[in-house]
Amino acid sequence: xxxxxxxxxxxxxxxxxASHVKWAxxxxxxxxxxxHELLNSARQPEFLEWMKRVRRTIHQYPELGFQEHITSxxxxxxxxxxxxxxxxxxxxxxxxxxxxxxxxxxxxxRADMDALALQELVEWEFKSKIDGKMHACxxxxxxxxxxxxxxxxxxxxxxxxxxxxxxxQPGEEGYAGAYHMLKEGVLDDVDAIISLHVLPTLPAGSxxxxxxxxxxxxxxxxxxxxxxxxxxAQPHLSKDPIIAASSAILALQQIISRxxxxxxxxxxxxxxxxxxxxxxxxxEKVEFGGTYRSMSPEGLTYLKTxxxxxxxxxxLVHECLGEVDFLDNTPMPWPVMINDKGLHEHGTExxxxxxxxxxxxxxxxxxxxxxxxxxxxxxxxxxxxxGTRNESLKADKPLHSPYFFVDEExxxxxxxxxxxxxxxxxxxxxxxTKQCLAGL
Numbered sequence: 001x002x003x004x005x006x007x008x009x010x011x012x013x014x015x016x017x018a019s020h021v022k023w024a025x026x027x028x029x030x031x032x033x034x035x036h037e038l039l040n041s042a043r044q045p046e047f048l049e050w051m052k053r054v055r056r057t058i059h060q061y062p063e064l065g066f067q068e069h070i071t072s073x074x075x076x077x078x079x080x081x082x083x084x085x086x087x088x089x090x091x092x093x094x095x096x097x098x099x100x101x102x103x104x105x106x107x108x109x110r111a112d113m114d115a116l117a118l119q120e121l122v123e124w125e126f127k128s129k130i131d132g133k134m135h136a137c138x139x140x141x142x143x144x145x146x147x148x149x150x151x152x153x154x155x156x157x158x159x160x161x162x163x164x165x166x167x168x169q170p171g172e173e174g175y176a177g178a179y180h181m182l183k184e185g186v187l188d189d190v191d192a193i194i195s196l197h198v199l200p201t202l203p204a205g206s207x208x209x210x211x212x213x214x215x216x217x218x219x220x221x222x223x224x225x226x227x228x229x230x231x232x233a234q235p236h237l238s239k240d241p242i243i244a245a246s247s248a249i250l251a252l253q254q255i256i257s258r259x260x261x262x263x264x265x266x267x268x269x270x271x272x273x274x275x276x277x278x279x280x281x282x283x284e285k286v287e288f289g290g291t292y293r294s295m296s297p298e299g300l301t302y303l304k305t306x307x308x309x310x311x312x313x314x315x316l317v318h319e320c321l322g323e324v325d326f327l328d329n330t331p332m333p334w335p336v337m338i339n340d341k342g343l344h345e346h347g348t349e350x351x352x353x354x355x356x357x358x359x360x361x362x363x364x365x366x367x368x369x370x371x372x373x374x375x376x377x378x379x380x381x382x383x384x385x386x387g388t389r390n391e392s393l394k395a396d397k398p399l400h401s402p403y404f405f406v407d408e409e410x411x412x413x414x415x416x417x418x419x420x421x422x423x424x425x426x427x428x429x430x431x432x433t434k435q436c437l438a439g440l
Contacts, residue, residue, distance in 0.1 A: 028353070035354040035420045038152050042412035047148070051411045054078065055144035056126040062115030062133040062140070065171030068093040071113050071143065075168050078147050082154050084166075091180035095168040096187065099153045100160035105429040107422045108165040108193035109149060110372065111142035112172035121402040122394075136404040138198035138388070141411070143168065145196065145386075148415025153422065161430035164422045165190060171371075178374040179331040191429065192343055192380040194421060195372045196414055199363075200396055202387025204407045207351040207417065208361035209384045211344040216265065216293040217300045218369035219326060219333030223248070223311050225286045227320040232280035242275050244318035245286040248311045249273070252290075255306050260299075267293040267367050268303060292333075293367045300333050337373035343382035346428070350421045351384070355413060361387065386414050 041047065054074070061070050072093045079086050079097050086097035093113070120127055120134040128134045135141075146166055153164055165187065171177030181187065202208055225248070227239035252268050260266045268290065275286030292303040308324045315322030326332060351360055363385050375381045389396045390407040397403040 031424055032353040038416040038419050039412055041152060042148055042415040048412055051144045051148045052408050054147055055140050058140040058143055059126055059135050060129045062128050062130055062135045065114045065173055065175035066092045068113045068170050082151055084150055084154055087186055090184050090186055091170055091177055093170040094181050097166040099157050100163040102163055105162040105191045105426055106189050107425045108167050108190045109146055109418045109422060110167040110169055110193055110195040111146035112139045112169045113143055114139060114171055114173050116173055118402055122405050137399050141198050141406050145411055145414035149418030152419040160426055162426040176331040176371045178371040182374060182378055190379055193375050195383045197385050198388045199385040200389050202361050202389060204388055204390045205410050205413050206359040206361045206387035207355055207384060208363035209344050209347055210363045211339050211341040213295050213336050213338050214363055215337035215370050216295055216367045217333055217336035218291055218293045219304060220291050221307055222289040222325045225315050225320050225322045229284040230282050232282060238282040239319045240282050241286040241320050244315045244320040245288055248314035251310045251314055265295045266299055295336055334369050334371055335373040335377055337370050338376055339382040340380035343380050347382055347384055347421055350424060354417055386410055
């Protein structure tokens with residue numbers, strides 16, 4: 001009797017395992033079918049040309065953070081043509097569009113919109129028409145691909161098992177636009193959010209990701225050291241702020257080389273130094289500033305404390321007065337970007353179904369930063385990267401370079417990835433909700 005019961009239990013377990021495997025295979029097959037369908041739609045010539053046209057228009061008229069009025073108007077015009085509802089303005093120039101049932105679950109897709117204060121040096125037909133401004137970080141491509149996703153999703157709006165929010169965010173380049181959008185409360189109902197960023201170090205059409213910390217938390221500071229000026233021939237009459245600033249800048253580097261665990265990532269970099277106008281005059285003050293970065297909140301706190309102590313005390317050594325401004329009236333420092341494990345795994349499944357395992361890449365840790373990290377503090381979030389490197393087009397220059405260029409043929413992959421990850425997330429979580437309710 002006992003043996004019979006054991007055999008029955010074993011058979012039951014085997015049946016259960018087999019059914020789960022069959023269900024998983026079915027899900028994988030459905031994911032692959034969906035991904036290919038979306039990618040084929042986005043690769044249609046008229047669809048791709050539309051995304052290129054949108055991107056090129058934005059590229060020619062770049063706008064800095066919270067000044068994205070032309071860009072925002074273009075996005076709203078395209079959303080109107082697609083019949084997609086949206087809220088505007090959000091954080092001055094931002095837009096939040098909505099597609100689907102309006103009910104839970106709610107999944108969000110984010111694209112940043114702003115450009116950089118940089119003179120474009122790429123000679124091509126659609127070069128920036130605005131002197132000193134350029135889309136050198138790919139935000140124009142992000143907008144084009146998210147609008148592409150909007151088109152794909154709107155065509156399937158009646159089949160969505162929940163709601164997709166499209167977040168067109170202003171002011172990523174140093175303005176913490178993500179923080180300001182969150183403050184307005186229009187994303188309070190979002191269950192999870194992803195962002196897709198182009199990356200010229202990865203092969204065109206590949207997708208990269210990782211779980212856990214992927215981008216550094218970052219803060220900035222401005223320092224002023226005041227002393228007593230004098231003629232260069234009479235340095236004994238001065239309290240030289242240049243010497244004080246030089247000592248402080250050198251001492252700041254020792255925070256990393258002598259105070260930080262070599263196995264922990266940290267950066268302190270000085271970006272500017274100003275002091276005096278004449279060669280033979282010791283000035284009354286020197287100004288300098290920089291950035292500090294870490295892969296942990298504790299690391300950021302430690303760096304900030306030590307930067308303040310070193311600048312103030314090195315100033316006192318030279319009988320000067322040092323002051324440090326960490327821009328505490330702004331949302332600084334930006335948090336560490338930590339990719340949610342579940343979202344990373346879900347996005348990886350979608351990516352493999354979309355482009356195949358051979359085009360999957362690891363998004364390695366970098367000390368760069370992204371204000372998308374503010375979203376990760378409020379909800380599960382993950383940032384993915386889309387490779388754009390194509391040496392034949394000279395699309396291999398780094399982000400923030402005046403020679404930055406993009407292979408536009410990757411746009412269908414980006415649009416389809418956005419749509420596929422949103423649709424499959426809603427399917428998965430709507431099913432989980434239904435199962436939970438059935439068990440009550």
